[in-house]
Amino acid sequence: MSVRTMPLRRSSALAGAVTLALVVTGCGSSSDGGSDKAGDARTRTFAADNGKIKIPANPKRVVATGYAVPVMIEAEAPLVGISSWKRGEPMMSKKDLATYKKLSKVAGEQAAETNYEAIAEAEPDLIVIGVPAPVLGDIDMQRLKSIAPVVAIGPTVPSAWREQSRKQADAAGALKKFDATQKAYEDKAAGLAKKYKNVLPDLKLGHIGAYGEVAKGTFQREFGGSWGTNIAEDVGATYYGKVKKPGPGSRAVSEYPSLEELPDGLAEADAITYSVNADGSVPESVKYVMDSKLWKNLSAVKAKKTFPIRYTEAATYGQAMQTLDAIDESFAPLLKS
Amino acid sequence: MTAAGRTTGAATTQRGVPQAGLLIGGFVLLAAIAVVSVGVGARSISPVDVVRALLDHQGTDDHVIVRDVRAPRALLAVAVGAALAVAGALIQTLARNPLAEPGVLGVTAGAGFAITLGSGLGFAAGQAGQLGCAVLGSVLAALLVATVGRRSPLRLVLTGVALTAVLTGVALGMRLMLPDVFDVYRFWSVGSLAAREQAPLVWPLTAIVVCLVGALALSRALNALTMGESVAHTLGAEVNRVRAITLVLITVLSGAATAVAGPILFVGLIVPHLVRRIAAGSVPWLVLHSMVLGPILLLVADIGSRVLLPTGEVPVAVVTAFLGGPMLIWAVRRFGEGSL
Structure with a gap:
């Protein structure tokens, strides 16, 4: 088998270009939740159930599954695909339900029903998996990672939905609407507590x-x-x-x-x-x-x-x-x- | 045993023990186990309170548990155990096959298919819905098998096996495609006697009692049938009529039992094996002893299902399978297949 060697001058030029590209895209480390400014593709390191993941600081095309689905719809995240979430339909507002129905379904009700080809076709820049940690075993994470950065933020104890939903919205860069809804909830709860x-x-x-x-x-x-x-x-x-x-x-x-x-x-x-x-x-x-x-x-x-x-x-x-x-x-x- | 002996029924076992004495002893044992069954459960209730609850009901929580939860459960165990055991004795006698059990008629597969289909169409919601679907499915399946296989015992068994395979396959496909349907089915598919106290049980239990009486009445005619059709004809038995009525009895007994408790295997297979030696070739005694030993086996398994785990229960079908397998091997090794 023959191997063609690259001329030395040409390979030096390519190495220089790669170095420049790495600097421009900002591949250096950053703290949790922080972001690196470097040209068009800012990233940040995000702590999720599956470890510290480098994700876009301002995602434009998000795929959400499981418990992350209603959170993302409600927070008006830039969704391009979701899993089916029938159990949440009765609790969705008319507007959210219309959004839910319109969005492309890239997975079924079960984690094992994930359609990897449909997710790849949606061309996401971030995938948010909202399933419990034990269920992650039903998902081919390596295959998903080959499509886009994957953050898993799943439910633990029931009352932790507050923190988990915030984290999911944060990953998708959709905290503005989320915070407004949270404030409305807390005001309403305080009013009822008084009543x-x-x-x-x-x-x-x-x-x-x-x-x-x-x-x-x-x-x-x-x-x-x-x-x-x-x-x-x-x-x-x-x-x-x-x-x-x-x-x-x-x-x-x-x-x-x-x-x-x-x-x-x-x-x-x-x-x-x-x-x-x-x-x-x-x-x-x-x-x-x-x-x-x-x-x-x-x-x-x-x-x-x-x-x-x-x-x-x-x-x-x-x-x-x-x-x-x-x-x-x-x-x-x-x-x- | 001689033909004359078969038709009249053996008054004693092969060891000379009176059949009637054994039967009475069995009834006493059954009554004792039933009382123990009513005393065992998740809540600790003293034996005195158990007796008081049965004889002098005051409406306290303990009394309500004994009268409204545990006693109906024990009664159900007796009825289902008797139904499955007698259905097993009848099908083994009719098919002249010691490996036959009520499921051979497609009853279990028919009920499972109907539960699956009913869940998919929204008919199997709640205990009443599931009961209705299971009854319908088991009766239709058994009717189909009986119609196609009525001419010979071998044809009957083969038809039952074939229909069971088809219904099981189709139902499995539906359950794999519809997770909600699978969810309903998985609870039903493991036979249990728990939480049946609120289900509409009057009709299934009435049907079981009527069919048990019918089985006893028919058992003498079946005795003649075990010696072959030509001998049975000679003895004056109406072979086709007896066979048709027996099929109806098996269908109703096993269908009603499966509908109220789900599939409980082994009782219909093992009990006739255990009592066949005692019955000494007499079908009436085989039916009578099965009617007593079936409930005993199911009650013991049900008590075990409640005490095996520190919290919660093991479904009774799991316990009967656990007990039934070794018991069947022991019975076959000890007694051989016995005489039908």
């Missing part, structure tokens, strides 16, 4: 989540910081108790005991909240609990202090505003008693 300050802090609350498994005879008991409780806590609600054997993620703040343990689990509750669907219907797993005589024996139920809460899956500030409205609507009778 219920004479009734809520005195109540010991318990919560029944929507993810119990009827086939196994279990129900989901959610504690403070869980999906069903964290937004109500911003209004001043206090959920008592803690998980007997904490696990990772949402298992740190919720558990799945047998229906037989319902009396022990909620005996001390002055009031009980429970998750319902976006349309107000009661999920099968919650209905299973509410149809049992053990539920009817609970003191909170006898005192008629049970409150359905819609939109408990909220993971963005915009969605959480709807949850606040739902909580206000549900807790309203407390002010009359």
